[in-house]
Amino acid sequence: MAVFAQTDGFKVSELDIRVEDQLMLADARIDYALSSTATEALENGVALVIVQRLRLQQARWWWRDAVVVSQQRRYRLQYHAISRRYVLTWLESGESRSYRSLDALLLRLGRIQAWPVMRVDRLDEGGDYRLRLDTSLEVDKLPRLLRMVAWINPDWQLRSEPIYRELSP
Amino acid sequence: MMQLPRQAIVRILLSVLLILSLYLLSAATENSVRFGRLYLWLLLINGVVLVALLGLIVNNLWRLVRSVRARETGSRLTLRLMALFVVLAVVPGLVVYGFSMQFLQRGVDSWFDVRVENALDDALALSQASLDQRMRDMQQRLQDAARDLADVTEEMAPITLGDLRARTGASELALLGENGRIIAASSVDTADILPHRPEESILLQLRQGRPYVGLDPIENAGLHVRALVPAPGPGGPGSNRVLQGLFQVSPRIDNLAAEVETAFSEYRELAYLRGPLKDSFSLTLSLVLLLSLLFAVWSAFYLARRLVAPVSRLAEGTRAMAAGEYGTQLAPGGNDELGYLVRSFNDMSRRVADVRDAARHSQELVESQRAYLETVLGRLSSGVLALAPDGSLRTYNQAASAILSVPLSEGIGRPLSALVSRYPDFGPFVDLVAGYRQSPEPEWRAELSLDTSEGRRALICSGATLPGEGERGGEVIVFDDVTTLIQAQRDAAWGEVARRLAHEIRNPLTPIQLSAERLQHKVGTRLGGDEAALLQRSTETIIHQVEAMKEMVQAFSEYARPPALRPQAVDLNALVREVVELYQGEPEQPAFRLDLDEDLPWLQADPGRLRQLLNNLLRNALEAGEAGHCRVVVATRQGSGRYADMIELDVQDNGPGFAESMLNQLFEPYVSTKPRGSGLGLAIVKKIVEEHNGMIGARNVDGGARISVRLPRVMPGDARQGNEQ
Numbered sequence: 081m082a083v084f085a086q087t088d089g090f091k092v093s094e095l096d097i098r099v100e101d102q103l104m105l106a107d108a109r110i111d112y113a114l115s116s117t118a119t120e121a122l123e124n125g126v127a128l129v130i131v132q133r134l135r136l137q138q139a140r141w142w143w144r145d146a147v148v149v150s151q152q153r154r155y156r157l158q159y160h161a162i163s164r165r166y167v168l169t170w171l172e173s174g175e176s177r178s179y180r181s182l183d184a185l186l187l188r189l190g191r192i193q194a195w196p197v198m199r200v201d202r203l204d205e206g207g208d209y210r211l212r213l214d215t216s217l218e219v220d221k222l223p224r225l226l227r228m229v230a231w232i233n234p235d236w237q238l239r240s241e242p243i244y245r246e247l248s249p
Numbered sequence: 250m251m252q253l254p255r256q257a258i259v260r261i262l263l264s265v266l267l268i269l270s271l272y273l274l275s276a277a278t279e280n281s282v283r284f285g286r287l288y289l290w291l292l293l294i295n296g297v298v299l300v301a302l303l304g305l306i307v308n309n310l311w312r313l314v315r316s317v318r319a320r321e322t323g324s325r326l327t328l329r330l331m332a333l334f335v336v337l338a339v340v341p342g343l344v345v346y347g348f349s350m351q352f353l354q355r356g357v358d359s360w361f362d363v364r365v366e367n368a369l370d371d372a373l374a375l376s377q378a379s380l381d382q383r384m385r386d387m388q389q390r391l392q393d394a395a396r397d398l399a400d401v402t403e404e405m406a407p408i409t410l411g412d413l414r415a416r417t418g419a420s421e422l423a424l425l426g427e428n429g430r431i432i433a434a435s436s437v438d439t440a441d442i443l444p445h446r447p448e449e450s451i452l453l454q455l456r457q458g459r460p461y462v463g464l465d466p467i468e469n470a471g472l473h474v475r476a477l478v479p480a481p482g483p484g485g486p487g488s489n490r491v492l493q494g495l496f497q498v499s500p501r502i503d504n505l506a507a508e509v510e511t512a513f514s515e516y517r518e519l520a521y522l523r524g525p526l527k528d529s530f531s532l533t534l535s536l537v538l539l540l541s542l543l544f545a546v547w548s549a550f551y552l553a554r555r556l557v558a559p560v561s562r563l564a565e566g567t568r569a570m571a572a573g574e575y576g577t578q579l580a581p582g583g584n585d586e587l588g589y590l591v592r593s594f595n596d597m598s599r600r601v602a603d604v605r606d607a608a609r610h611s612q613e614l615v616e617s618q619r620a621y622l623e624t625v626l627g628r629l630s631s632g633v634l635a636l637a638p639d640g641s642l643r644t645y646n647q648a649a650s651a652i653l654s655v656p657l658s659e660g661i662g663r664p665l666s667a668l669v670s671r672y673p674d675f676g677p678f679v680d681l682v683a684g685y686r687q688s689p690e691p692e693w694r695a696e697l698s699l700d701t702s703e704g705r706r707a708l709i710c711s712g713a714t715l716p717g718e719g720e721r722g723g724e725v726i727v728f729d730d731v732t733t734l735i736q737a738q739r740d741a742a743w744g745e746v747a748r749r750l751a752h753e754i755r756n757p758l759t760p761i762q763l764s765a766e767r768l769q770h771k772v773g774t775r776l777g778g779d780e781a782a783l784l785q786r787s788t789e790t791i792i793h794q795v796e797a798m799k800e801m802v803q804a805f806s807e808y809a810r811p812p813a814l815r816p817q818a819v820d821l822n823a824l825v826r827e828v829v830e831l832y833q834g835e836p837e838q839p840a841f842r843l844d845l846d847e848d849l850p851w852l853q854a855d856p857g858r859l860r861q862l863l864n865n866l867l868r869n870a871l872e873a874g875e876a877g878h879c880r881v882v883v884a885t886r887q888g889s890g891r892y893a894d895m896i897e898l899d900v901q902d903n904g905p906g907f908a909e910s911m912l913n914q915l916f917e918p919y920v921s922t923k924p925r926g927s928g929l930g931l932a933i934v935k936k937i938v939e940e941h942n943g944m945i946g947a948r949n950v951d952g953g954a955r956i957s958v959r960l961p962r963v964m965p966g967d968a969r970q971g972n973e974q
Contacts, residue, residue: 124521125514161517162376162510163464163472176468177445184448225522228529232292 089113090130090215090240097197097211097245104197106134110190110215110240117235118217119182121226122166128157129171129221130189132213136197136247139208148209149198154218155189203247214242260551267544270295271537295536302543309550322568323561327553334549339542346538353530361520369513376509380464380474383498388462388476390417391494395480398424398492402483406433414494420473421495424480428452432490447477447493455479455491465495466510471503559587566594576602636724638717640664640686651891652708652730653678654701674700678708682726685712697728698913703957704946705912706732736916736935743918743932744808751806758795758802765791804929808918814855814940816964821896822849824856825883828863832871839871839879846886852896853964854941862937865930866900866956873904873954888959895943898958906949915947931956 136149169176179185216239230236316324423434480492559582582588632649710728769788888895916935
């Protein structure tokens, strides 16, 4: 059972890679802690959008890293007043689930299992690869009035530091 | 077409940029999809501009204060205009700002109404209450179904679940085992293969034996009721099985609930966003106002300076004009009244300069006229005096000074009588002029004989009243020295006489002498004693007298003879010493005092004639003096002033001086005050002086008489063409 450090902000605490049937899969755990400002906005009917970005990068000695794969998952968080539940919607698929508490929702959101990255046989032999994961709250998807404040107010600057995992050959 | 100054262009450009950035700012406030993160940048840019403007204003203010302290022209006016502009810009701006802020706050607040809020809350509560009723109902149904599953094994569960789902009207039924493991499931929607695993907290609640029921909003499927009840299996209550049912709310209720939810959510969101809305509007408004005001203030500086600049220039120009710098031209202003004022000033300045130039020109003209007149007057041989109305001397020419032998320069601006005390010889002339000034006649003529330091002079004076404002405008007196003219006439007459005498007298003299000699020769031998002696004495007397008469006639003929000069360089001092030497051997030696100028330059003259001149002068001096007590002073010197190119020679004796009555005819033949004088000595001296273009004068001095001779150092070429007769 993870103990959450109740500091505002997002933190990618784990990132693991496994291979199943020639498919590279990523498992990760992200600790989401919304600031009180964001929580208050959520409870007042403001929808929040959180994005998770996964990238496979190939190191090049002569230039910047090449981005081999770049994927992102975007989730919408809403409070449903009639049911008094928090709704999490995966925007790419339209799939949604509701939770009794925000913590439960965030816990679920922070658990990433078997995120398919790419087929292993597409990787170059002896290539220097690393996987990168980061997440952030999309300020641009806030209602415009809030956006003004969000750009200025650090309470809204919710983003994690990226975490890297080297691909073992 | 007026060309805009560079500063104005810069300002216009800046203001356009400012307006653009403010527009973008407000557009970003309105519609952030388009401007996105631009808003931050805009805020930043506007902030920078704000700081820059503040800096500019402070700098301008400091400069203005400094110029006011330094009392620069126009600085105080600039300050006043500045203050006026600032007040005009800031006060209305602030008023508008205040009202705008108030409207903003009130306007936003007026969208929210307590009653609406309450109504929405009530609607929500009502929806929840009505749904609660249904939820309990469905929970009841599910609990009934769970009882039916009490003896159903896990293997049989899928079949039973299908029936139960149909009976309960659930859209999905699932039997869950330990930890939410799915044992069996039945669903209306075959696409949903896997039912949701319930949350941990719900499972925990169920483990404690408490059922769960709640609403579950599902995306694109509407509102559902999710209920979970413990469903103990055949293994008894410890089996921890859970029956989960998902019931769809009837479409009508669903729609209504969705409406209420949407309205409530939107309202809540709006209410929540009220603060940020007001804040962002206020921020934009404040920024716009502050920037506009600062820009206005900054422009006020510029405008005030621009307005005052021509005035300052005018002030400077006026100061320059006052200091006498006429013709000052100011940089042209615009096409407004100030520009007109500057143009008028330039015109005025130009005209004043023209007038000054004209005045200067006319002054120069007057000066040149005066110089011309002075030259003319200076070259005039006649003396000219101009007297002011009060009788003081205004102008004179050199000839006047020379003729009167009085330095008239000392008497400028003073009455002529002021000079009489120092130059008593000048008295008769002053009296004459004064007499005629009293008379009402506008013109007069008179002759005057004047004793001057250079001898007696005959003057012909004429005077005229000058035109003036009112009574008399002063006098002009013109006088000519006619001494020479009169002398020349007399000389001519005497020359004629001399020639006649020589001609008429010399002829009978020789026969008289011869006759006397023959008488002596023929008769003397025949007579004896006393008669012979008588004859002897008589004939001798006749012969001697005839001899004397011959000499006299010879002298006359010499006097009348035309000169034949042989000029050469002569050292006058040497000549004086040589001639004086001749008199040293005389009986009853005279005492000579030579006062000779050792630096005396040589002069062009006929040495023979000069020797004759000196002889005559010295003899004249000796004859004047008493025998044995005779003292003669001979002085030479270089002339000064207008006689700078002449050499002066004075011969002074200690005799009784010339008789007053003789002074006028002193140099005429046969004029002599001496008992032994022939009367020709001084006449010859004067002739020699005239042959050399010189001047001669005689006057009485204390204890004797003095004759002054002036000879030019260089003989003019026509000197020898004298009175060729």
